[in-house]
Amino acid sequence: MRVQVAGRQMDVGEALKSRIQTELEAGVSKYFNRATDAVVTVAKNGGGVGVAVDCAVHLSSGISLQTHGHGGDAHSAFDDAMTKLEKRVRRYKRRLRNHHAEHKNPLPAEDAQAYVLAPFDEDDEPVGTAAEAKVNGDATGPLVIAETTVPVRTMTVSMAVMQLDLAENPAVLFRNAAHGGLNLVYRRADGNVGWIDPERVNGASG
Template sequence: MQVTVKGKQLDVGDALRTHVKEQLATQVGKYFGNPVEATVILSKDANRYKADIQVHAGRGILLQSTAEANEPYPAFDEAAEKVAKRLRRYKRRLKDHHERKTLAELPVTTARKYILEADGEEAEGQGDESDAAPEVNGHHAMIVAEMETAIEMLTVSEAVMRMDLADLPALMFRNRAHGGLNMIYRRPDGNVGWVDPAGTTGTVKQ
């Protein structure tokens, strides 16, 4: 696995870089025979250190975690343990994922993903309606970023696993049962909300 270690407001020495690469390769390697790549960003803000981990471990499998501590080593170790904990939790499902030969044959929908400015009031006299950004809450929001994203065909349990491994607040997917668009999201009470316009709705306990 190719591991890239970057420092932000922090000089990452050889010892820390080696520690990060060895620990991450060991923990992820237990569950993936050939993980693709990983990026670890270590940063410092005042007296706090932060570690952000992102691992691409196969088709559609993204692992993400973050942690903070008073020193860089504990920050990374905590973030890495979060990754390891999720991998242990989904060990059986990940094994099934690898063995499912038909996975690569399932259709993937390409969509556009936008990041909108939180308080994007349109400036007075700036452009006309045809050039305006999408309307949000009664006003036109400024598009901060635009990118391509993939909406995959998954079961609900697979979608929950993907959302949890990537530490995402929500995930859109096509329900393999009927092909329609579904959404799952993390609720404040710790459960997972499931929105199914086709009529099969529910809440998945975690």
């Protein structure tokens, strides 16, 4: 498994890099033998107090594991991230192993363009520059401040809910394996998971 370790606004020493690479690979290989790569980012918390560690692990099946750890130093922050990661993997251990064994190839995926939009300020004006407004094609905003490409995978609803939890995402957009339509699962404010399926309305009206 390829493990990339990077520091953001701080230096990451070779001893810490070696520890992260060794322990992350050992922890993941206890459950999966075909993890492809992992990216770990070590950064100072806002205000310069404490350290945050973000871990993202990509399995060959297409499932992603992601967790965030915090601590007084980089080592304790990584410990926190690993504890959360292993706890989450143990919760889905049986389903993950079954899925990992059945899917030798990654889940079918298509690329979608994703954008980061600037918020409006207190005067209801978009925050950003004229150049950003031009890129967005709408001078009234919201303004596009970043863009990237993300995969939209084909999976079952239960798999999407599992991915929502494993990757600590607020939402997962996916193609429903049952009918091929776009679906969305998301975290609700009450702690439950919401599921949006336009095909159910379209099918009922048709």
